[in-house]
Amino acid sequence: MSSEKYIHTEVENKIYSYWELNNLFKPKKNKKKFSIVIPPPNVTGSLHMGHALNNSIQDLLTRYHRMNNFETLWQPGTDHAGIATQALVEKKLEKDGIKKNDLGRDKFIEKVWEWKNQFGDIIINQLKKLGCSCDWSRNTFTMDENLSKSVIKVFVDLYKKGLIFKSKKLINWDPVLKTAISDLEVDQREVNSKLYYIKYPIENSEKFITIATTRPETMLGDTAIAVNPNDEKYKMLIGKNVTIPLVDRKIKIITDEYADPEQGTGAVKITPAHDFNDSEIGERNNLEIINIFTPDGKINENAPKKYRGFDRFEARKIILKDLMQNDFLVKEENIKNKIPYGDRSNSIIEPFLTEQWFVDAKKLSIKAKEIVKTNKTKFFPKIGQKLIFNGWIILNLGVFHVSYGGVIKFLHGMAQMEKFLLRLVWKKQCFRQKNFIIKMLN
C-alpha cells in the first residue's frame, strides 16, 4: 500500500540508488541507437539553473529514447576548465605551504588529480540529485589519459597537415617570476606617473617631431611614429624619416587612426614588441618588431651597447639623463595612469613576445560549414545556424590562436579567448559582428 502523502525527500535518493543498483543507465543492445554527450560541467562548479535546464532536457530525451527501444547512451564527464581548477588547487597548496613553481609541471598535475579525486564528484552527485540517467561507468574528465592522448594525436596530425604552426604573439609576462600569466592574474592599478615629451629630429631638416610617453626606455625598440591621417598639423611630415635619439636608427612617420590629435602631441611612438596597441598598429602597417628586453626585464643586445644589461627601470633613469643632456627632453608632466601588476609577484608586467601556436581556422572550417549548409547537422531553433556561421566569419578573418605561451599554464580560461576575438574583430572593423559578440557575451 502506498502512503497518504507523497514525501519526495524520503523517496528521491532511494529511487536513484535503485536505478544505479540495477544498472539501468547502461546501453541495452538494440538496432536503433541514440546518444548524447553531456556538455561537461566545470569540475570545480556547483549545479546552477543553467545546468538544471540543460540536463533536464538531456535526461528527458535520454529516458524517452531508452523507453522506445533505442540503444541509449548518455555519455557524462567533467571539464577542468583551465584557470578555475588551477586556482583552486593552488589555493589548497598554499594552505599546505607549497608553491606551484617549486613543484614543477608533472608534480602539479599530480596535485590536480588529487584534488579532482577528492572534490570532483560534487557536481556529479548534484546531477544525480536532478535524476540524470547518464552511464556513470563511462564518466570522463578532460584530463583523462585518453583525452590527453587524443589531444596529442590531433595536435601532431594538424601539424603534419600544416594546419597548426608557430607564430609570435605578445602576452603578459612577469619578469620576476619569468613566466607568462593570464589576463585574470593581472591587476591594473592606478598610480602617479610621469609623462615625458621627447623630440625626434626629422631627416634633412632642422625640425623635430615631439611625442609623449610614460615609458621612454622602450624608445630603443621604436619602429615608427604614428600620426592621425586627419591631423592637419602633421600633414606635411607624413612619410618623412626621423632619427631615434640616442639610438641613431631611422624610422618613418606613418598614419594610423590610433593616434589621437587631442592626446599628448598627437604623435605617438610605436614599439610593437612592447605594447599591445602598438603591436596591432605594427601588424596593420607591416612594421618591424624589435624586442629590447631579456626574459628577466634587462636591456638586451638589440639596444645600443651603452644600455645593455641594465634593468628596465635603471635603464629608464640613464636614458632620461642622456636625453636631457642632449636636449631631446622637452618637458615632464605629472599624470595618473594604470599600470599592470602581477598578482603574485607584485611586479610590473611586461607585454612580451613569445612563440605560440595558431590553427588555420579557415581551412579547418570548410567541411564543417558544408554540413551545416546542407542540413546534415540541423539546429533547433534555426537561429543556431546563424550563430555558428557568424562565429565562422570571425574565425575566417585569419588564423586562430590556440596556445598560451608560458610555463605551467596548461589550464587556461575563456576570458583570454573572448578578448582576443574582440580584438580581432575590432581590428577588421566588423562593427556588426562586434556588437553581435558583445551581445552574446553579456
Place this chain on the structure above:
Amino acid sequence: MLQAKKFYNKDVELKRDEDVLDTWFSSGLWPFATLGWPNKTEHLKSFYPTTVLVTGFDIIFFWVARMMMLGMEFLDKEPFKDIYVHALVRDEKGQKMSKSKGNVIDPLDLIEKYSADALRFTLLSMASPGRDVKLSEDRVKGYRNFLNKIWNANNFLLQNKCEFINLTKPSNLKVNINKWIFSEFVSIKNLIEQNIKDYRFDEAAKNAYQFVWHSFCDWYLELSKTILYSDEKSAIEEVRKISSYIFREILIILHPFIPFVTEAIWLNNKLDNNNTDFLMYANWSINKQEKDAYNAYQEVSNIINIITSIRSFKNELSVSPGSFIEISIQNCKKEIYNFFNNNEVVLKKLGRIKNILNKDLKKPSATLVVKGELYKLYFDQDVDLNKIKENLSNKLSKIKEEMEKINIRLTNKNFTNKAPKNIVEQEKTNFYNLEKDVKKLQLTLESL
C-alpha cells in the same frame, strides 16, 4: 624518437614544448574522444555521430563550432545530427541571475524544497525555443502540487480496488467514459511524441499536464465515481480495468519528465513484476491500429461541455457553485433528449441538477446556450434574479465609466507621446479587456 633520429640522422633529445593549449583544444574533441577515439571502439562505432547536442546559445562558436571542425577533420562525419539550443534561465522578472543582484535561485534548494521532479517539470514546461526561461518559485510549487495530484489519483484507484496485475490492452469497451478517456489518451500520446521529436518540450509538458490533471483526474475520475458507486457490476469492472490501464500508461508517458514520483508509484503498485518490468524500459509506442481504433469520443466531450458551461454561468451570475438548479430542455433537438436520458446520473451529480425538465416552468429563468442549443435554468428560491440583474447592470455602468476614462487618456496626444511606451500599451490592453467584459456582461444580462 625514431622519426627524429631518421630526420636528423643522429641521436637527438626531444623536449616537450612548455607552451600550453587552450582548454577548447581538449573540449573540442569531446564528442569522439569520450567514446574512445583514437581507438576504434565499439562505442565509437555505435554512437558516433551522436544524435543530439543540447547546449546554450553562449557557447555555440566557442565550443560547438570547434567540435564540428575537428569532428569533420578527424572522423569525416558530423559530431551531431541535431543541435538543440536552449536559452538562459532568468529570474521571474526576466533579469539575469547574478550574485550582486542577489536574485540567484539555487536549483539544489528547490530540489530539497519541492523535489527534483517539480523543478524538472517547471524548466521543461518553460523551455520554449529561443525564449529565456523566467523562473519563479511559485511555478515550481505549482508543479509540486501536480505530483500530489498524481499520488492522490493513485490512492483513489487503490481505494476503489482498481488493480495493477494482468493489465491488458482494452478492447470492446462498452462504457462511454472509458471509450472517451482511451481515445483522449491515444491522441495525447501521439501529440506528446510529436512534440518531443520536434524538440518542443514546453508543448509536450503542457500536453501531459493537461491530460493528467484535467482529462484524467478532474473529469474521468469524477465521472467514474457515478459508476463505481453504482451497482452495475460489469460497468464497474470495466472502469476499474481501464482506469488502472490508463494510469499505468500515464506513469510511462510522465516518466521522462518526472522520473522519481512515477518510479515510486510504479514500484509501490508492483508494476515492476519482481524486478523484471522496469519502468525505465517500459514501452511507449502504440501500434498503428490502435491509433485509429477510437476516434475522439463525442458523448463524454458533450457531458464535460454542458457541466463546464453551467459552472461558469453560475460564476458569472455570482450564484454559489454548490447550489442546485433545474434545467429545461424543451427547446432542444431530439438528440439532446436522448443524451440527457442516457447520462442522467452523471449530469445530475456533476452539474448539480435537481431535475431535468421536458417543459419550461412559469418562473424567472436564465438562458444558457451551449453549442447552439438553448437551455432554461431555474435557480433555488433564495437566488433573486432581479437582484442579480441589478448588480450586473451596476457593474456594467462602472466598467463603462472606467473605459471612458481610459479613452480620454488614450485620445490625449500629450499622454500617448510622452508616457513610456509600456504604460501606453498597458492602457490599451486594459481598454481591450474591459471591452471584452462589457460584451460578456451584456450577453449575460440578455439571457436573464
